[in-house]
Amino acid sequence: MPTIGDLPDTPQHTIKAVCAQTGIQPVTLRAWERRYHVLKPRRTGGNYRLYSERDIATLRWLKSRVDGGLAISRAADELKTLRGANEWPEAAPRAPAAPLQRSAAPPAQYAERLFAALSALDEAQAGEILREAEGLFDVADVCLRVIQPSLVAIGEAWSRGKLRIATEHFASQYLRGRLLTLFQAFPLRPHAPRIVVGCAPGEFHELGSLMLAVFLRRDGYRVDFLGANVHIGDPFEFARVERPALICLSANSEDTARELRTIQAKLGGMRPRPNFGFGGRLFNAEPQRRATVPGVFLGENAEQARDRVRELLPI
Numbered sequence: 001m002p003t004i005g006d007l008p009d010t011p012q013h014t015i016k017a018v019c020a021q022t023g024i025q026p027v028t029l030r031a032w033e034r035r036y037h038v039l040k041p042r043r044t045g046g047n048y049r050l051y052s053e054r055d056i057a058t059l060r061w062l063k064s065r066v067d068g069g070l071a072i073s074r075a076a077d078e079l080k081t082l083r084g085a086n087e088w089p090e091a092a093p094r095a096p097a098a099p100l101q102r103s104a105a106p107p108a109q110y111a112e113r114l115f116a117a118l119s120a121l122d123e124a125q126a127g128e129i130l131r132e133a134e135g136l137f138d139v140a141d142v143c144l145r146v147i148q149p150s151l152v153a154i155g156e157a158w159s160r161g162k163l164r165i166a167t168e169h170f171a172s173q174y175l176r177g178r179l180l181t182l183f184q185a186f187p188l189r190p191h192a193p194r195i196v197v198g199c200a201p202g203e204f205h206e207l208g209s210l211m212l213a214v215f216l217r218r219d220g221y222r223v224d225f226l227g228a229n230v231h232i233g234d235p236f237e238f239a240r241v242e243r244p245a246l247i248c249l250s251a252n253s254e255d256t257a258r259e260l261r262t263i264q265a266k267l268g269g270m271r272p273r274p275n276f277g278f279g280g281r282l283f284n285a286e287p288q289r290r291a292t293v294p295g296v297f298l299g300e301n302a303e304q305a306r307d308r309v310r311e312l313l314p315i
Helices: 015-022 026-036 053-067 074-082 109-118 122-137 140-161 166-187 206-219 234-242 252-265 280-283 289-293 302-312
Strands: 196-197 222-227 246-250 275-279
Touching: 015 026, 015 122, 015 275, 026 053, 026 074, 053 246, 109 122, 109 140, 109 166, 109 289, 122 140, 140 166, 140 206, 140 302, 166 206, 196 206, 196 234, 206 222, 206 246, 206 289, 222 234, 222 275, 234 246, 234 252, 234 275, 246 252, 246 302, 252 280, 275 280, 275 302, 280 289
Parallel strands: 196 222, 196 246, 246 275
Antiparallel strands: none
C-alpha cells in the first residue's frame, strides 16, 4: 500500500472540498492546524487555504486515529515522530466523498456581481466577491466561470458606450493582478517540466494566457509567464538558454497569428527543439487557421489547453 508521502503535494483543494472529503468540520480542521501544526496549507492571493492530496490523506489518517479512540494530541505526536524518522504512515483507502455542498448561487451569479462591482470601480466589493468564490469553487471555475465572463461583460459594455475606457482598464488590471497573485501563490518546482507561457508579438490580451499559467503551475509544472507582447526573438533566446519542454503562445488576430509562424520557424532549427503550442480567439472563430501554424493547437480555452498540456507532458 502506498504511503502518504507518495501522494502529490500540489495545493489545489479548498477547505470546503477537504472537509467534504474527510468528514472533518472546518472549525476542527483550523483548530488542528493552529494547535498541533499538523499541516501547513498554502494560501491564495485572497488568503484562502489550498490543500494537496497528501494533506487530505494526512487528515484522513489523523481522523482514523481519533475515531479509534486516540486523542488528537497523541495522534499528532505520533505523526511527528514518524516524520522525525523520515517515515510516513500508510495512506488509507479513499472513502466515498460526501457530496460537496455548493453555494445556492452558481458561478454565473458571482460573475454578474463581480461585473457590477468592477463597473462601479468598487475594488473592496470585488475582492469580497472573489474571496467568497475562491472559498466555494475550484480555481478553474473561478477563472473561467467567474472572472472571464465578468471581463467579457465589461468589454461588451464598453463597446456599447455603457462604460468608460478607464473603467475597462481598471477592471482588466485589477483582474490581472488577482490572477498574478494566484499564480505566484503556487510553489515553483525546479525539477518539473519547464513551460513558457505568453502572448505573440503585438498581442496585448494576456488574461487567457495568464489563466493557463495559473492552471499549469497549480498542476506542478515549472511555468515561466512572459506576459503580453513577447518580442519575436525572446522565445528563441529563452529556449536556447533555458531549454523549456514547451512554449505556449496566444494570438487573437491575423497579424499576431502571423508572428507565431515566424517564431516557430526560428525554433525549428533548434536541437532539441521545444514543443510549440498555440491558441487564441482567432483560432476559435476560424478553425481552418489552426493548420496554418506549425505546432499543437491547445484548445479553445485555458482549461482545454491545460488538459492538452497534460497529454503532451505527463508528470
